[in-house]
Amino acid sequence: MQRWPLRQVAFIGLGLIGSSLARLLRERGLVERITAASRSRQTLATAQQLGIIDIGYANPADAVRGADLVILAMPVNATEAVMAAIKPALSQSAVVTDVGSTKGNVVAAAEAVWGHVPATFVPGHPIAGSEQSGVMAGRADLFAAHKVILTPLTHTSADAVALVTALWQAAGAEVMTMRVEQHDAVLARTSHLPHLLAFSLVDTLAQESDNLDIFRYAAGGFRDFTRIAASDPRMWHDIFLANRDAVISALDAFEAGTQRVRDAITSNDSDALLGMFTRARAAREHFTHMLAGTAYAKSMTHTKELRFTVEPGGNFTGRARVPGDKSISHRSIMLGSLATGVTDVTGFLEGEDALATLQAFRDMGVVIEGPTAGRVRVHGVGLHGLKAPPGPIYVGNSGTTMRLLSGLLSAQPFNAVLTGDASLAKRPMERIAKPLRMMGADIQTTGERGTPPVTITGNAALKGIHYDMPIASAQVKSGVLLAGLWAQGTTSVTEPAPTRDHTERMLRGFGYAVKTEGATANVQGGGKLTATQIDVPADISSAAFFLVAASIAPDSDLVLEHVGMNPTRVGVINILRAMGGNIEVLNSREVGGEPVADLHVRSAQLKGIDIPEDQVPLAIDEFPSLFIAAACAEGVTTLTGAEELRVKESDRIQVMADGLLTLGVSAVPTADGIVITGGPIGSGEVISHGDHRIAMSFAMAGLRATGPIVIRDCANVATSFPDFIGLARRCGLRIRASEHDLH
Ligand SMILES: O=C(O)C1=C[C@@H](OP(=O)(O)O)[C@@H](O)[C@H](O)C1
Numbered sequence: 001m002q003r004w005p006l007r008q009v010a011f012i013g014l015g016l017i018g019s020s021l022a023r024l025l026r027e028r029g030l031v032e033r034i035t036a037a038s039r040s041r042q043t044l045a046t047a048q049q050l051g052i053i054d055i056g057y058a059n060p061a062d063a064v065r066g067a068d069l070v071i072l073a074m075p076v077n078a079t080e081a082v083m084a085a086i087k088p089a090l091s092q093s094a095v096v097t098d099v100g101s102t103k104g105n106v107v108a109a110a111e112a113v114w115g116h117v118p119a120t121f122v123p124g125h126p127i128a129g130s131e132q133s134g135v136m137a138g139r140a141d142l143f144a145a146h147k148v149i150l151t152p153l154t155h156t157s158a159d160a161v162a163l164v165t166a167l168w169q170a171a172g173a174e175v176m177t178m179r180v181e182q183h184d185a186v187l188a189r190t191s192h193l194p195h196l197l198a199f200s201l202v203d204t205l206a207q208e209s210d211n212l213d214i215f216r217y218a219a220g221g222f223r224d225f226t227r228i229a230a231s232d233p234r235m236w237h238d239i240f241l242a243n244r245d246a247v248i249s250a251l252d253a254f255e256a257g258t259q260r261v262r263d264a265i266t267s268n269d270s271d272a273l274l275g276m277f278t279r280a281r282a283a284r285e286h287f288t289h290m291l292a293g294t295a296y297a298k299s300m301t302h303t304k305e306l307r308f309t310v311e312p313g314g315n316f317t318g319r320a321r322v323p324g325d326k327s328i329s330h331r332s333i334m335l336g337s338l339a340t341g342v343t344d345v346t347g348f349l350e351g352e353d354a355l356a357t358l359q360a361f362r363d364m365g366v367v368i369e370g371p372t373a374g375r376v377r378v379h380g381v382g383l384h385g386l387k388a389p390p391g392p393i394y395v396g397n398s399g400t401t402m403r404l405l406s407g408l409l410s411a412q413p414f415n416a417v418l419t420g421d422a423s424l425a426k427r428p429m430e431r432i433a434k435p436l437r438m439m440g441a442d443i444q445t446t447g448e449r450g451t452p453p454v455t456i457t458g459n460a461a462l463k464g465i466h467y468d469m470p471i472a473s474a475q476v477k478s479g480v481l482l483a484g485l486w487a488q489g490t491t492s493v494t495e496p497a498p499t500r501d502h503t504e505r506m507l508r509g510f511g512y513a514v515k516t517e518g519a520t521a522n523v524q525g526g527g528k529l530t531a532t533q534i535d536v537p538a539d540i541s542s543a544a545f546f547l548v549a550a551s552i553a554p555d556s557d558l559v560l561e562h563v564g565m566n567p568t569r570v571g572v573i574n575i576l577r578a579m580g581g582n583i584e585v586l587n588s589r590e591v592g593g594e595p596v597a598d599l600h601v602r603s604a605q606l607k608g609i610d611i612p613e614d615q616v617p618l619a620i621d622e623f624p625s626l627f628i629a630a631a632c633a634e635g636v637t638t639l640t641g642a643e644e645l646r647v648k649e650s651d652r653i654q655v656m657a658d659g660l661l662t663l664g665v666s667a668v669p670t671a672d673g674i675v676i677t678g679g680p681i682g683s684g685e686v687i688s689h690g691d692h693r694i695a696m697s698f699a700m701a702g703l704r705a706t707g708p709i710v711i712r713d714c715a716n717v718a719t720s721f722p723d724f725i726g727l728a729r730r731c732g733l734r735i736r737a738s739e740h741d742l743h
């Protein structure tokens with residue numbers, strides 16, 4: 001095994017990549033002696049003058065003599081000749097690596113020279129080019145935070161791979177390994193094709209007769225798109241020839257794509273055109289999240305943890321409108337997509353959960369414009385117009401998306417797989433799979449606990465059923481009713497206690513009959529949805545944090561505007577009032593089938609109560625914040641009948657009890673609830689376990705704490721409440737966010 005510093009490293013070629021790596025080795029003291037070979041005497045002289053190398057040679061064999069590590073950094077098409085030249089001079093133990101943009105041809109060159117690929121040869125490719133080239137352009141930090149792909153073969157020496165990996169890691173790069181063919185196919189699409197297009201576009205325009213005008217008036221788009229056409233022509237010429245097959249196949253796929261655009265323009269197919277563009281715009285971000293396996297949250301990167309710090313005290317005043325209702329936003333995209341015609345949505349929640357639903361329908365071919373300042377335009381495809389998604393549908397952190405889509409997808413003619421982030425991967429999905437199977441769906445959950453991924457095989461002919469729900473869940477009710485739109489006959493669901501009825505209300509808004517008799521709702525299959533307008537009210541579940549804040553903080557006086565007041569959602573108001581909260585309901589009105597009002601909240605001395613069990617489903621998402629109210633109340637608050645809280649984004653009973661205990665509040669978890677005794681709130685560090693509602697609840701506790709509260713793992717607040725920090729600060733909460741490295 002080689003030890004650092006290495007005795008001698010030899011570079012063949014001192015262009016941008018070679019000279020950058022040589023600079024880094026030198027600056028970091030990772031090597032005692034650097035030798036190099038280049039076809040250009042001038043390059044060698046410059047490198048020596050700059051102190052990048054100790055000695056330069058015209059002949060590669062001279063440079064590699066005595067080297068522990070040889071780095072081939074010349075144009076790819078010279079690989080075979082250089083390998084043949086250095087072969088007799090290489091020491092037995094020397095490790096050889098290269099930096100070529102294609103790997104198949106480099107491996108083939110090694111085979112041609114040695115008769116086999118030597119175990120000491122580690123093919124590599126740093127993805128850190130630039131349109132600049134030459135020894136002067138090199139920079140020691142060129143590779144920092146870039147990726148380097150190594151493509152070792154099965155017999156490549158593990159020690160050699162470890163040495164080359166350590167080298168690139170020392171340069172600050174992230175090292176990954178791939179098979180040779182996979183590398184070439186991926187790079188053909190992500191790097192070679194864009195370069196080819198840039199060169200070709202500039203060349204084509206340059207040949208037109210009015211080319212001077214084109215270049216004179218060419219603005220940002222042209223400049224951005226063609227920046228890489230300033231890259232080294234010889235190098236790219238070599239790359240295209242070296243990776244010919246993969247480049248041609250990428251070009252074929254691209255030509256088919258431009259043909260689709262051409263056809264759409266020729267035939268004035270506005271939906272098709274808009275579809276391609278909106279999908280493309282959303283795709284880049286979507287894939288980034290999928291790759292990271294994170295929630296949809298923008299701020300959630302793989303390497304950073306978002307933390308809130310709340311300084312104690314303050315009051316909560318002013319007027320605020322919290323973001324749009326999450327449940328209604330999800331459903332506006334779903335039903336808008338299944339309708340005939342164009343549905344305009346305003347007040348849409350631009351939170352990550354609702355965006356996951358939006359992306360899912362884009363994946364199924366629906367053209368959706370926006371969201372722009374809460375406006376979304378859905379070009380419905382009708383009940384039979386969805387297309388098979390190109391791959392698994394990734395729904396991030398959103399349980400609602402997964403359960404409602406399970407129902408909807410069970411009735412489609414195509415197969416689908418639903419996946420989500422680490423939190424969703426633990427949540428129960430059999431509760432929706434079971435009734436769907438009774439309808440004839442072919443749906444599978446994963447593992448003993450019946451969790452995601454959910455796999456659905458299409459083409460099932462569903463039949464209507466009656467389902468007596470064992471748990472009060474609006475998601476299960478909605479999933480079954482949605483499947484019922486395609487089922488033969490009547491599908492009816494009876495709930496053990498009233499749950500939110502947004503699906504029923506919105507289906508009616510789209511002209512689809514839903515009958516409700518007592519606790520049972522039913523639909524007939526085979527109807528039609530007609531596009532409509534949807535005004536999404538502010539989310540009472542987000543307003544809950546502010547209702548609690550203004551109740552517990554002294555001298556508070558707050559108005560929350562345009563809050564959704566659906567009777568199946570107002571448990572938080574009922575419970576706070578029962579605790580002595582001072583909440584006035586103003587300007588009650590109805591907007592698009594949903595009741596809405598402004599809420600005026602003032603500080604109050606709360607008292608502990610036994611929370612009535614019939615309020616549990618009506619306040620199911622608001623308990624974390626109600627527990628903070630209970631901590632500030634006089635006496636004991638007892639919750640029972642709420643075991644569902646244990647299977648939300650986190651186990652909300654346990655996680656809240658742990659956090660309250662950390663802050664010195666007596667909180668005793670029970671199987672189906674919690675017992676909280678009001679008392680002073682101390683300071684400390686609590687963990688939200690990636691659960692948005694836990695993070696926002698503990699933030700509000702700061703208003704009554706005796707010292708700062710630090711809340712860990714808060715990025716998922718963006719799933720339901722974008723700009724929570726901004727709005728809470730404007731009302732008086734002394735909160736700030738910071739990013740920290742994950743350990
Ligand atoms: O239907 C909905 O939009 C929701 C239903 C509830 O879940 P359950 O159906 O699991 O109770 C709720 O917790 C969730 O935030 C949203």
Ligand SMILES: C=C(OP(=O)(O)O)C(=O)O
Pocket residue numbers: 353397398399400401621648649693720
């Ligand atoms: C439970 C929640 O959402 P979901 O089930 O959609 O993840 C929530 O927002 O509190």
